[in-house]
Amino acid sequence: MLGAITFTxxxxxxxxxxxxxxxxxxxxxxEEYADTYTADGEFQHTPGVPPARTRAGIVAELKRFNSRFDGDPVQRRHLFTMLDVEELPDGTVAANYYALVLTTRPGVKEPVVGPHCVVNDILVWQDGRLFNRSRRVDHDQLFGAAAPA
Structure with missing residues (x-):
């Protein structure tokens, strides 16, 4: 695709x-978030939990994960920084960045900070738009720890 557009x-x-x-x-x-993935997309974000596959699988995983906040009104914000982008020889795009999650509750002055993660994505162009083909999230708090079984 870079032949058609510049790196910038x-x-x-x-x-x-x-x-x-x-x-x-x-x-x-x-559902709209999952639609940013390819139909066969893969989403791995929680240590020890197998990756979700397909858009329906991604929706189900996000609902499962976020059910922990049922009855606990929170606003979560994902902050992405230090983005590194590289077009690969097959035309896909490797993107790597840091993600920090802030969780805020009503009436609580300070947000809960964390986790901090490194995210590795493979993006693809389809019909002139970018889609995630795969996402792997590595949590910093597990640095140096054995991988979960």
Whole structure:
């Protein structure tokens, strides 16, 4: 795709993609969030939990994960920084960035900070739009720990 666009345009497109995608996640619009993945997309975000596969599987996993907040009004915000973008020889895009999650509760002055993670995505172009083909989230608090079984 870089033959058609410059690296600066690619970087801007990836940044814009994440800006829209994360707002869908943070507002609980899980079906729309899942639609940012390819039909066979893979989403691994919780240590020890197998990756979710397919859009329906991603929605189910997000609902399962977020059920922990049932009865606990929270606003979660995912902050993405230090984005690194590379077009791979097959035309896919490898994107790597840091993600910090802030959780805020009504009436509580300070948010809960964490976890902090490194996210590794493979993005693909389909019909002129970017989609996630795969996402792997590695949690910093597990640094140096044995991988969960």
């Amino acid at each position: 345009e690619l970087y801007a497109a990836v940044s814009q993609f994440y800006g829209r995608q994360v707002k869908l996640l943070d507002t609980g619009r899980f």
